[in-house]
Amino acid sequence: MIMKYLKGLGVDNYMLLLIATVAVAFLLPVHGIGTVVVNYITYWAVALLFFLYGAKLDSASVRKGLMNWRVQGWTFCATYVFLPALGVGLAFVVSPFLGTVAALGFVYLAVLPSTVQSSIAFTSIAGGNVPAAICAASLSNLTGVFLTPALVAILLSQSGQGVSPDAIIKIATQILLPFIVGQFLRPWIGATVRHYRALTLGVDRGAILLIVYSAFSAGTMAGLWSKVPPTSLLLIVLFVMIFLAIAIVIMVLVGKFTGMPPEDRLVLLFCGSTKSLATGLPMATALFSEELVGAIVLPLMIYHMSQLLVCAFISQRRSKKIVLTA
Numbered sequence: 001m002i003m004k005y006l007k008g009l010g011v012d013n014y015m016l017l018l019i020a021t022v023a024v025a026f027l028l029p030v031h032g033i034g035t036v037v038v039n040y041i042t043y044w045a046v047a048l049l050f051f052l053y054g055a056k057l058d059s060a061s062v063r064k065g066l067m068n069w070r071v072q073g074w075t076f077c078a079t080y081v082f083l084p085a086l087g088v089g090l091a092f093v094v095s096p097f098l099g100t101v102a103a104l105g106f107v108y109l110a111v112l113p114s115t116v117q118s119s120i121a122f123t124s125i126a127g128g129n130v131p132a133a134i135c136a137a138s139l140s141n142l143t144g145v146f147l148t149p150a151l152v153a154i155l156l157s158q159s160g161q162g163v164s165p166d167a168i169i170k171i172a173t174q175i176l177l178p179f180i181v182g183q184f185l186r187p188w189i190g191a192t193v194r195h196y197r198a199l200t201l202g203v204d205r206g207a208i209l210l211i212v213y214s215a216f217s218a219g220t221m222a223g224l225w226s227k228v229p230p231t232s233l234l235l236i237v238l239f240v241m242i243f244l245a246i247a248i249v250i251m252v253l254v255g256k257f258t259g260m261p262p263e264d265r266l267v268l269l270f271c272g273s274t275k276s277l278a279t280g281l282p283m284a285t286a287l288f289s290e291e292l293v294g295a296i297v298l299p300l301m302i303y304h305m306s307q308l309l310v311c312a313f314i315s316q317r318r319s320k321k322i323v324l325t326a
Contacts, residue, residue, distance in 0.1 A: 022212060029218075048178070127319065128262075215281070244307060284300075
């Protein structure tokens with residue numbers, strides 16, 4: 001009964017697993033030789049994850065979808081211009097209350113690409129332009145592999161912090177190289193990768209759970225939860241919800257004032273306002289030190305769960321309206 005109610009709100013088993021993984025990392029954090037083993041497994045799981053991303057991403061469909069230049073252009077601007085600017089502004093507001101690390105977490109959240117599976121699924125449920133959503137989400141993640149680390153480096157350099165050479169090397173070898181190799185081999189293995197969807201989904205979610213456990217274990221050992229008391233956690237949740245609400249309002253207003261048809265507005269809403277946990281967590285492990293990763297990805301974790309709940313609610317309400325007017 002409880003599970004049925006939670007699913008009605010958009011909470012699925014995977015979200016519950018994410019929450020459980022954070023709890024396990026708090027109660028039973030890995031340490032010592034276990035940390036070395038988990039980090040090693042996580043490293044190669046992330047590399048495999050981006051190899052599969054490259055192998056299954058059809059660049060031809062991205063090129064075809066670009067014909068709808070208005071929805072693609074505005075969605076791209078939303079992901080890499082509007083929301084990063086909003087994130088930087090919010091970071092200035094957050095910093096006095098939560099400190100520089102939490103503020104950095106909001107900046108990092110803001111420069112991530114959109115989700116793929118969920119944004120397309122929400123667009124489909126709501127009766128939106130699914131081909132355009134596939135293109136927008138694919139283009140966002142294709143460029144995000146290169147653009148997100150670049151934006152992080154630029155924004156950190158502006159704040160006087162910067163990205164270390166080791167982080168750049170790790171991004172290149174753990175993320176970019178497997179992705180490029182996957183794209184190169186896609187003509188031969190792409191169909192097989194797409195056929196075994198359950199396997200690729202297992203790698204996707206398994207890698208994320210490993211990263212969550214590794215990141216929050218390191219955070220627990222570094223005293224993350226003593227540095228993030230309940231009041232600070234509540235403030236992070238509040239600021240995340242403000243960020244999400246503003247993002248959704250911006251997408252709705254842009255869709256309205258640019259005169260997009262309703263089905264394209266839904267693409268902008270779901271692809272423009274969502275942020276990818278699948279891309280964000282692996283990149284965070286490469287970009288930031290082990291002690292800081294847990295604190296930096298905390299806003300992303302909260303945003304991910306919040307966006308799924310809110311977008312599921314919106315798409316279901318839209319779907320019911322379509323049924324009633326049909």
